[in-house]
Amino acid sequence: MGVSLDTSVLQARRDGPAPETAPAQTAESKAMSLKFEIQPTANPTPETERAARLVDPGFGRIFTDHMAIVRYNQAKGWHGARVESRANFPLDPALAVLHYAQEIFEGLKAYTRDDGGVNLFRPDANAKRFHNSADRMAMAPIPAPVFIEAVEQLVRIDRAWIPGGEGSLYLRPFMIASEVFLGVKPSSEYIFAVIASPVGSYFKGGPAPVSIWVSENYTRAAVGGTGAVKCGGNYAASLRAQAEGIDHGCDQVVFLDAVERRYIEELGGMNVFFVFDDGSLLTPPLGTILPGITRDSIIALAKDSGTRVREEAYTIDQFRADAASGRLKEAFACGTAAVISPIGKVCSASGDFLISGGVAGPVAMGMRKKLVDIQYGRTNDPHDWIRKVI
Ligand SMILES: *Cc1c(COP(=O)(O)O)cnc(C)c1O
Numbered sequence: 001m002g003v004s005l006d007t008s009v010l011q012a013r014r015d016g017p018a019p020e021t022a023p024a025q026t027a028e029s030k031a032m033s034l035k036f037e038i039q040p041t042a043n044p045t046p047e048t049e050r051a052a053r054l055v056d057p058g059f060g061r062i063f064t065d066h067m068a069i070v071r072y073n074q075a076k077g078w079h080g081a082r083v084e085s086r087a088n089f090p091l092d093p094a095l096a097v098l099h100y101a102q103e104i105f106e107g108l109k110a111y112t113r114d115d116g117g118v119n120l121f122r123p124d125a126n127a128k129r130f131h132n133s134a135d136r137m138a139m140a141p142i143p144a145p146v147f148i149e150a151v152e153q154l155v156r157i158d159r160a161w162i163p164g165g166e167g168s169l170y171l172r173p174f175m176i177a178s179e180v181f182l183g184v185k186p187s188s189e190y191i192f193a194v195i196a197s198p199v200g201s202y203f204k205g206g207p208a209p210v211s212i213w214v215s216e217n218y219t220r221a222a223v224g225g226t227g228a229v230k231c232g233g234n235y236a237a238s239l240r241a242q243a244e245g246i247d248h249g250c251d252q253v254v255f256l257d258a259v260e261r262r263y264i265e266e267l268g269g270m271n272v273f274f275v276f277d278d279g280s281l282l283t284p285p286l287g288t289i290l291p292g293i294t295r296d297s298i299i300a301l302a303k304d305s306g307t308r309v310r311e312e313a314y315t316i317d318q319f320r321a322d323a324a325s326g327r328l329k330e331a332f333a334c335g336t337a338a339v340i341s342p343i344g345k346v347c348s349a350s351g352d353f354l355i356s357g358g359v360a361g362p363v364a365m366g367m368r369k370k371l372v373d374i375q376y377g378r379t380n381d382p383h384d385w386i387r388k389v390i
């Protein structure tokens with residue numbers, strides 16, 4: 001691996017060149033003690049304009065005034081932690097991420113409690129997953145305390161952007177390879193940043209059941225690949241399949257395993273659960289799927305209430321047969337953005353079938369309420385998942 005001490009464009013602009021000699025300390029030990037410099041924007045969005053944007057924010061188009069940013073290079077390790085005005089990154093055309101897609105991200109939300117405080121839901125789990133993603137993508141791991149601090153500082157400074165009611169503030173931590181070099185190797189420099197986007201209630205009047213298209217032409221992940229990490233490349237590779245689903249009138253695509261093309265894996269960005277007539281739940285096992293925090297939370301809550309949960313392979317043919325026989329009662333998708341989306345219809349080249357008559361089922365809706373009530377602090381939190389930021 002080339003040990004380049006070139007500074008990133010961003011760092012060069014803000015910090016000046018990095019010293020060629022740095023104290024011999026590991027990146028992690030230095031970063032543990034990182035202190036964020038907070039520099040509020042000189043041009044905050046006027047209150048009336050912010051209020052107007054929060055009326056119907058949709059998803060992912062409106063952004064808050066600030067961002068958190070931390071930089072890494074081999075000489076300094078993690079450094080330059082700041083919360084500052086949200087601004088463009090200057091992008092050198094040879095920036096490594098633009099060519100070889102060394103990029104990972106996370107997604108979590110901040111929720112306003114009835115008492116006016118603000119909750120995060122399991123940010124430690126996001127930090128841990130981010131660490132695993134960095135490891136798989138040969139990127140510098142950011143210490144969990146720095147990841148969490150960046151998220152919390154951003155939430156605090158932009159708290160006015162958190163919509164009330166069923167809305168929330170979607171937080172997007174991400175990391176890019178920022179070395180200016182076209183050689184194929186792990187980058188020696190990284191930018192970690194967190195941005196925030198207010199989102200409305202994902203579904204007004206309860207979630208509408210989604211239709212899913214079974215992807216037979218494309219797979220998402222293979223054993224030994226990157227299916228279990230949250231990297232942008234997985235999404236790039238899923239878009240063609242998603243477009244095919246939309247062409248067939250479906251909302252989402254469901255991927256099958258890459259070897260036998262029979263076992264259900266997950267949707268493009270959500271895990272799946274199946275509900276049977278004996279009340280039990282089934283969800284595909286970890287391995288090539290993304291280990292969803294919502295998935296993990298649903299398993300824990302179901303087990304708390306004595307529900308049997310199996311993490312087992314399930315084929316598309318069995319799914320179809322169980323839906324026809326009535327053994328399968330419900331199916332639902334889950335993830336941070338939508339929490340739980342009931343699956344109403346499954347479409348494939350060999351025909352369509354309905355799940356629970358195409359309407360939202362009681363197990364999906366009950367589980368959704370349980371989770372949302374914990375996230376907004378309306379009920380007790382038996383697993384200590386909530387982190388009060390404010
Ligand atoms: C993020 C993601 C999920 C859901 O994970 P949560 O932690 O529940 O939000 C599921 N599948 C994929 C491919 C994802 O990227």
